[in-house]
Amino acid sequence: MTDTEWVPALTINGETSYEAKHECEIGLERTLERMDGENLHSLVLWHYPADEEFAIPDYLDQYLQCAGTAERLTIEFRYTRSDGTPLHFVLCREEPEGEETSAIHPRYPSSQVYPEDVWTAAEAAPIFDHYAREVMIPDWVLGREIEV
Secondary structure, three states, X not given: OOOOOEEEEEEEOOOEEEEOHHHHHHOOHHHHHOOEOOXXXXXXXXXXXXXXXXXXXXXXXXXXXXXXXXXXXXXXXXXXXXXXXXXXXXXXXXXXXXXXXXEOOOOOOOOEEOHHHOEOHHHHHHHHHHHHHHOOOOOOOEEEEOOO
């Protein structure tokens, strides 16, 4: 993003969105730990300009999202290039080897993932906290581009 000051916001289960400045200041691990795959099954962290009123945009150009449970979730990052081309990545610890092995959760049976793509809430929290502050993913995390 640019030199604009940004405010973090969260969207829960694709339904409820809110400004999350305080939640991000104390860290997102608590929220991620509440993910049970049912009542809380997906979380999207995004930003809006600090000089604007909070409003849910029709389209998000950039965000970090996760889905699953606190014990087993995937993290994805999306951003849009200056030419308008969207790019979407699955975040992983290292490049996957072998075949995709299992669904992240029964709620997402068609989403097969590699073991390297699976995170716990405690492992995901530093990634979300970094993104909330810096509006970018940390450089110690790998991203594998996927088609969506």
